[in-house]
Amino acid sequence: MNNKLDGIKVAILAANGFEQSELFEPKKALEEAGAQTSVISPEHGQVKGWQHTDWGQSVAVDVNLSEANAGDYDALLLPGGVMNPDKLRGSEEAVAFVKAFVNAGKPIGAICHGPWTLINADAVKGREMTSYHTIRKDLENAGAKWTDSEVVVDNGLVTSRKPDDIPAFNQKIIEEFAEGVHKTNKAVA
Numbered sequence: 001m002n003n004k005l006d007g008i009k010v011a012i013l014a015a016n017g018f019e020q021s022e023l024f025e026p027k028k029a030l031e032e033a034g035a036q037t038s039v040i041s042p043e044h045g046q047v048k049g050w051q052h053t054d055w056g057q058s059v060a061v062d063v064n065l066s067e068a069n070a071g072d073y074d075a076l077l078l079p080g081g082v083m084n085p086d087k088l089r090g091s092e093e094a095v096a097f098v099k100a101f102v103n104a105g106k107p108i109g110a111i112c113h114g115p116w117t118l119i120n121a122d123a124v125k126g127r128e129m130t131s132y133h134t135i136r137k138d139l140e141n142a143g144a145k146w147t148d149s150e151v152v153v154d155n156g157l158v159t160s161r162k163p164d165d166i167p168a169f170n171q172k173i174i175e176e177f178a179e180g181v182h183k184t185n186k187a188v189a
Contacts, residue, residue: 003033005035005174009073015094017084018049022081025170027039027077029174030173035177038062038063040061040064040068041064041065045060045061046059046060068097070097070100077108081112081113082113085114089116095121105181107176109158111165113134119142124143128152129144129152129154129157130152130160132162133148148161150164150168150169151168151172156182
């Protein structure tokens with residue numbers, strides 16, 4: 001077991017419709033590296049995953065978003081799926097939670113459609129990023145520099161395109177989460 005993340009607390013922000021592999025696989029990798037993870041959601045009880053073309057497994061919600069404090073966590077994971085980040089970016093409470101990580105310079109990992117929530121948190125301008133190809137224009141219109149790579153790291157912000165990229169994504173989130181606060185991990189004003 002790699003204990004690179006001992007003592008690190010990671011918030012995983014998710015709503016119903018998260019892409020199953022993009023939550024479960026990074027969560028497992030983070031925990032194997034020693035991190036303590038907490039699923040945070042505007043939902044109560046459980047949130048249901050999406051597996052490719054149909055509903056998948058559920059995961060227990062550890063902390064309801066209304067009770068979560070970004071200051072209690074060292075890093076943030078934003079899994080994708082289409083429904084999940086679309087719900088989160090429409091929630092003022094979720095966007096404020098994400099902004100708190102950005103403003104504190106804490107590392108963030110976002111995969112697939114996960115960066116949608118970062119757009120609404122004003123966290124992408126001037127940042128080099130990747131994502132699922134269908135939200136490329138959304139990111140570019142918000143001021144990001146988009147590139148088609150399996151993983152992109154920009155000063156504590158780790159992004160990947162899709163489930164096939166999870167191994168590279170997991171490696172980089174572990175590295176960046178271990179580094180901790182990045183003093184300039186804020187979107188360019």
